[in-house]
Amino acid sequence: MLHQVLFIIFGVVCVAGALNLLLQRHPINSALSLIVVMGALALLFLLLGAEFVAAVQVIVYAGAVMVLFVFVIMLLNAGVEEHTRGSRVAIFLGIPGLIAFFIFMCWAIGSNGSALGQARIGSFYVPTQELGIALFREFLLPFEVTSVLILIAIMGAVVLARRER
Amino acid sequence: MVPLSWYLTLGAILFAIGVAAFLVKRNIITIFMSIELMLNAVNLTFVAFANHWHQVSGQVFVFFVMVVAAAEAAVGLAIIIAVFRTRETLNVDQVNLLKL
Known part of the structure; x- marks a missing residue:
């Protein structure tokens, strides 16, 4: 029960941060929301029994890599994203391909859901x-x-x- | 107890959002960040399968993914700085020539 509550809280934080990255127009807001995603993922790693991976996730990803990104955004004085048309291939081929890929992944996971079993806290701890x-x-x-x-x-x-x- | 498929579905959702951001975004730095988001989604899947099979190697692969991501971020941001120095723009639609 506790595991489910924690998973739902941090999973929702993850998805919300990722959507915020997609919707924000200023790169610095996207970078900060990506840091939120990485922190929530570190907690999910802890729930799966990967404590050292969680620590490295916070230190290397949320610490080093994202500091590099924020540093470059500030160095280049990156402003609000401009509206341009973009690639037509990306719109007409990429988005339907993405939707097809996502539906296929959900189908593959859902049809094998019972075989994958349950993840318990403490059942596997490294x-x-x-x-x-x-x-x-x-x-x-x-x-x-x-x-x-x-x-x-x-x-x-x-x-x-x-x-x- | 949480079904493992929840973790895998969360990984798929994060990966799909990363691909969507890669396709929609026009700022080169944000496109780079969406690649990092996709790598993180794959890391979550690796750790979930390590938990399922009770194998340590899944978590070791996560380290290698992180190393590649860090190296890629360092080189990619250096390329972004070099492009910005010659083009004065971060919009990928305006960077369309191979020569400097």
Whole structure:
């Protein structure tokens, strides 16, 4: 019962924040509503027993990535979005495709609803130690590859944002 | 007790809103934020399936998604700054030439 109440509260906050991102015309309002979505998602991760993922979600996503976004919005002095026509392909192909995709997803989830079962609080709980063992034993090679990826991203960001002289 | 399908449906709703924002929005920074929203929706699905199968690997994948998202945000925002410096606009409809 408690789980359902918490899920409904934070799920509604998530969807409301996402809709606010879609409807707001100023980028800074969209960025702040995205931070709300990420915070509510962190609480949903906690309900699913992923405590370390929830902490990383708050620190990395809501902390680092969104600060970067807000910083760039303020640096470029981004104003209210202009009304332009936009791409016709996006309107006439993208929106019906999106609706078809969403209906298909709901059908696929709904038709397998009983097989998926229930999620209980505490039925599956991953301590940080267990996650670290999995990350540094089973997934050691992907972990090392991501460090190279981050190095390339840092160099790329520095080269791209450098002022030409 | 919450059915797992609720979590998956919430993930699908968030992903669909992210796609809609990607298609509708005209500001390049907001388009980037809608990509982050889609990645977050996928992360929720990963964690929900990790809970269902009692596997840690689903949560490890979330870390890799977060790393890719952070790298993508850093490079993408650098590209946005470079575009703004030459074009003086953030509207994607006005950025339609390959040359600077």
